[in-house]
Amino acid sequence: MNAESKKVQAQCSADKLYNFACDFRNFQRLLPPQVEEFQTDGNTCSFKVSGFIQLTLQYAEKNPYSRVAIAPASGSGSPIPFRFVMLIDARDENSCDVIVRAEIEGGNPMMTMMLKPKLRPALDNIAEQIQYFSAGI
Numbered sequence: 001m002n003a004e005s006k007k008v009q010a011q012c013s014a015d016k017l018y019n020f021a022c023d024f025r026n027f028q029r030l031l032p033p034q035v036e037e038f039q040t041d042g043n044t045c046s047f048k049v050s051g052f053i054q055l056t057l058q059y060a061e062k063n064p065y066s067r068v069a070i071a072p073a074s075g076s077g078s079p080i081p082f083r084f085v086m087l088i089d090a091r092d093e094n095s096c097d098v099i100v101r102a103e104i105e106g107g108n109p110m111m112t113m114m115l116k117p118k119l120r121p122a123l124d125n126i127a128e129q130i131q132y133f134s135a136g137i
Contacts (some may be wrong), residue, residue, distance in 0.1 A: 005123035010134035
């Protein structure tokens with residue numbers, strides 16, 4: 001199952017947004033209020049989703065200026081295999097389009113069905129936060 005946010009326009013260059021996305025220290029301000037106990041060393045991050053699960057994430061892919069993928073760290077105990085992907089498409093030297101995608105592969109079908117209706121609004125929220133903060137990147 002895949003879900004995507006709406007496309008938003010960031011007010012910074014694709015390289016600036018890519019560099020921002022490649023450091024977990026920048027992620028806390030993009031996450032919804034249900035995220036608690038956020039910790040990072042820059043290359044991995046861990047947090048608790050209120051009333052749900054503790055996650056540890058790491059970078060799974062970094063394709064300069066166009067794609068950053070994040071996945072659960074090995075041994076993190078994630079109940080489903082997934083990736084969060086930020087797709088960056090340069091418009092010009094001062095702006096880019098951004099889509100945030102969740103890619104869920106297999107896993108617990110019941111868990112996937114429970115997440116599906118909440119996923120799109122959460123991805124839209126992250127995309128909107130990227131758009132909001134992008135002018136200051």
